[in-house]
Amino acid sequence: MTTRWKRLGLGLLAGAAAMCAVGAEAATVVYHGFTLIDGSGTAPKADQAMVVDDAVITWVGPAKQVPRTPGAARVDLKRKYLMPGIVDLHIHIGTVRDLVQKEGYFTPDSVRKDLRTYAAFGVTTVQSMGTDKDSIIAIRDTGRNGPQTMARLLTAGQGLVFKGGYGGVPGINHPVATPAEAAAEVDAQAKKGVDYIKLWMDDELGAMPKMPYSISKAIIDAGHRNGKRVLAHVFYLADAKELVAQGIDGFMHSVRDKPVDAELIAAMKARGVWQGAATLSREAAVYAFAADNPRTRDPFFRQAADPATIAGLESPEREKTIATSRIYPALPRIDEQARDNIMLLAKSGVKYGFGTDAGPPGRLPGYSEHWELEQLVKAGFTPAEAIHTATARSAEWLGTNDRGLIAPGRLADFVVLNADPTRDILNSRRIAAVYIGGSKVPSVR
Numbered sequence: 001m002t003t004r005w006k007r008l009g010l011g012l013l014a015g016a017a018a019m020c021a022v023g024a025e026a027a028t029v030v031y032h033g034f035t036l037i038d039g040s041g042t043a044p045k046a047d048q049a050m051v052v053d054d055a056v057i058t059w060v061g062p063a064k065q066v067p068r069t070p071g072a073a074r075v076d077l078k079r080k081y082l083m084p085g086i087v088d089l090h091i092h093i094g095t096v097r098d099l100v101q102k103e104g105y106f107t108p109d110s111v112r113k114d115l116r117t118y119a120a121f122g123v124t125t126v127q128s129m130g131t132d133k134d135s136i137i138a139i140r141d142t143g144r145n146g147p148q149t150m151a152r153l154l155t156a157g158q159g160l161v162f163k164g165g166y167g168g169v170p171g172i173n174h175p176v177a178t179p180a181e182a183a184a185e186v187d188a189q190a191k192k193g194v195d196y197i198k199l200w201m202d203d204e205l206g207a208m209p210k211m212p213y214s215i216s217k218a219i220i221d222a223g224h225r226n227g228k229r230v231l232a233h234v235f236y237l238a239d240a241k242e243l244v245a246q247g248i249d250g251f252m253h254s255v256r257d258k259p260v261d262a263e264l265i266a267a268m269k270a271r272g273v274w275q276g277a278a279t280l281s282r283e284a285a286v287y288a289f290a291a292d293n294p295r296t297r298d299p300f301f302r303q304a305a306d307p308a309t310i311a312g313l314e315s316p317e318r319e320k321t322i323a324t325s326r327i328y329p330a331l332p333r334i335d336e337q338a339r340d341n342i343m344l345l346a347k348s349g350v351k352y353g354f355g356t357d358a359g360p361p362g363r364l365p366g367y368s369e370h371w372e373l374e375q376l377v378k379a380g381f382t383p384a385e386a387i388h389t390a391t392a393r394s395a396e397w398l399g400t401n402d403r404g405l406i407a408p409g410r411l412a413d414f415v416v417l418n419a420d421p422t423r424d425i426l427n428s429r430r431i432a433a434v435y436i437g438g439s440k441v442p443s444v445r
Helices: 108-120 136-142 179-192 213-225 237-246 262-271 280-288 299-303 307-313 316-323 328-347 367-379 383-398 425-429
Strands: 005-009 019-022 028-036 045-053 056-062 073-076 081-084 086-091 123-128 152-155 196-201 229-234 414-417 431-436
Touching: 081 383, 086 367, 086 383, 108 123, 108 136, 108 431, 123 383, 136 152, 179 196, 179 213, 196 213, 213 229, 213 237, 229 237, 237 262, 262 328, 280 328, 280 367, 299 367, 328 367, 367 383, 367 425, 383 425
Parallel strands: 028 073, 028 081, 086 123, 123 152, 196 229
Antiparallel strands: 005 019, 028 045, 045 056, 081 414, 414 431
16 A cells, blocks of 8 residues: 555635645545636636545536545535636746845755745645756756645756856856857756756846847757747747747747737747746736835735845835836836736637746745736736636646646646635635645735
8 A cells, every 4th residue: 555645634714724644545525615716717616525535636527416424534615716827938946035035045044945835825726937046956846746835846957047047047057158068957857857958048138138039949849859938038929939930839928029910929829839828927027016016005916025025125216217217108008918917818829828027026926926926907907818728728738737726637736715716816816725736825924
């Protein structure tokens, strides 16, 4: 008999407690009475039930049809809403403290702290996109089996940055200057066991040299030779077109300089290129704190931020620095273009997922995902479509077929809410509990 995780005590509401322990046959748990938002985009279903055994969902359906489960624990979720955990395809992790990002802050403890924060906010899987030290691999691997207290993790290791150009974190990333150097760095990343290869193609609105196409081609070719999908930070439409022609697998931001056109859309569809993330909350956050902002006084926002971070965001000096920066006048237009482009790509049939670029200063782990849902609705998605994007659509990108839906055979990674997010997307923030692998994770502080 294999070792399993046994739930010894359960509860969610009215003062009950949840516990789990290692070393015995897993108990079966029946959750019942909730309204189900299953992640598929279909309408919510009232008075549903779910059976979980050994961290996996084994049955879902009407509460009155629950199969016989002798000895099962039962969790009453009447007047609650249950949805899959959020899957964020673009974060950065472990490098920020009090609005300062640097290499020295990245430690196993800082990574685990961020992963626990994501979990508490209902984000049950994250992809860290290219600013990780090598210790990330062991942390990733410990989270693959059994009940969890942290979000599940995938990593692009150290992404590829052009020497003198945009992207990465100094001291973590190793800038490359030639195609040969780029290919060798990709080989090194693949040997470490990263999940993806990441490159940055940007010039910070003309302020920095941009990665030459000869280098991006070498990165893509080397990534595919090593059996890895290659993902790109991109800004300009022309660069997106070139990268698609070179064989890129996905984009981690929307095109933001101009509207996407029929040529790019057709090429992405023909080659199966994903718009892996729109990062609309990122575009909003880079200029939202240039003046007094009521978000910093929102209790849900403050649960995601340390006091020093709040003080920094509310600092008049920092607000002035943002408002007088060289790029500030262009930021609202860039934000609007990102929203327009993700809607156009979605309506045109391009595959797309959900991502925030959370982690850098001012882009709070956990809160950013709920801000992203809000921004998707602002862009024109219905709340149900936004939730579908953040769950099943993003999980499809992973190719694991084990999460993103509340369905038999899927991991028991789910969020219990006190109100219906398909009626008002802000209700995604009314979190009653989060479970990863059937284990209840600690709540937000």
